[in-house]
Amino acid sequence: MxxxxxxxxxxxxxxxxxxxxxxxxxxxxxxxxxxxxxxxxxxxxxxxxxxxxxxxxxxxxxxxxxxxxxxxxxxxxxxxxxxxxxxxxxxxxxxxxxxxxxxxxxxxxxxxxxxxxxxTPRQIYWMRIKYVLMSVISIIFAAIVGLFVLLLLPLKLIWLKKGE
The missing domain is CATH 3.40.50 (Rossmann fold)
Known part of the structure; x- marks a missing residue:
């Protein structure tokens, strides 16, 4: 059986x-x-x-x-x-x-x-690889956007304050 x-x-x-x-x-x-x-x-x-x-x-x-x-x-x-x-x-x-x-x-x-x-196990392992790759890409993208915001936000605030 x-x-x-x-x-x-x-x-x-x-x-x-x-x-x-x-x-x-x-x-x-x-x-x-x-x-x-x-x-x-x-x-x-x-x-x-x-x-x-x-x-x-x-x-x-x-x-x-x-x-x-x-x-x-x-x-x-x-x-x-x-x-x-x-x-x-x-x-x-x-x-x-x-x-x-x-x-x-x-x-x-x-x-x-x-x-x-x-x-298959191969398909499951491939899902894992894609998950890790997407996580890495997301971290990199978040870091780039975060740096952009941190660098440009103070300049934007200064510009807005001058406009008063």
């Missing part, structure tokens, strides 16, 4: 909708379903009969590669499904990165309208 882990990163209402499509693509007669969720959602997740095991994310903060789950550190999953609450997965980089801490053959994103697509 293959193992499928859902990293619950979207709302329960969305997961209700997504599960139908997930189960179509990964039938529960071929897959055992596991779910990783925060403690406050355990009671809500218990309603799903197909879930073999609920794994509690032992932190109150959001998913992070820095906060690994020791309970499943040695577990292998055939598929890890990452539900996202939009069409593109934007804003869920922390969950994608967290998924790199899980031993799996395949990572699948499931969006708001239950479209599923694979995401």
């Amino acid at each position: 293959k193992k499928l882990l859902i990293v619950r990163s979207a709302s329960m209402q969305q997961l209700d909708k997504n599960l139908k499509k997930i189960m179509q693509l990964f039938p529960n007669d071929e897959y055992e379903y596991y779910i990783l969720t925060h403690e406050h959602s355990v009671k809500l997740v218990e309603k799903y009969e197909m879930i073999k095991q609920i794994v509690v994310y032992p932190y109150s903060q959001s998913f992070s590669i820095k906060r690994r789950v020791s309970e499943i550190k040695d577990e292998w999953y055939d598929v890890v499904v990452i539900p996202v609450a939009n069409l593109t997965g934007a804003g869920f980089f922390n969950v994608f990165q967290f998924s790199l801490s899980l031993k799996t053959k395949r990572r699948v994103v499931c969006n708001l309208v239950s479209e599923l697509w694979d995401i």
Whole structure:
């Protein structure tokens, strides 16, 4: 039997909708379903009969590669499904990165309208590189604008005072 882990990163209402499509693509007669969720959602997740095991994310903060789950550190999953609450997965980089801490053959994103697509470690690393590059560019731009303002603002104030 293959193992499928859902990293619950979207709302329960969305997961209700997504599960139908997930189960179509990964039938529960071929897959055992596991779910990783925060403690406050355990009671809500218990309603799903197909879930073999609920794994509690032992932190109150959001998913992070820095906060690994020791309970499943040695577990292998055939598929890890990452539900996202939009069409593109934007804003869920922390969950994608967290998924790199899980031993799996395949990572699948499931969006708001239950479209599923694979995401590879290479794509996640590329997202990280783009994030770092954009951060550096933003810092440089902010520094240039800041210098411009600091140098020209006193001149503008002097000019305004002379105009009185």
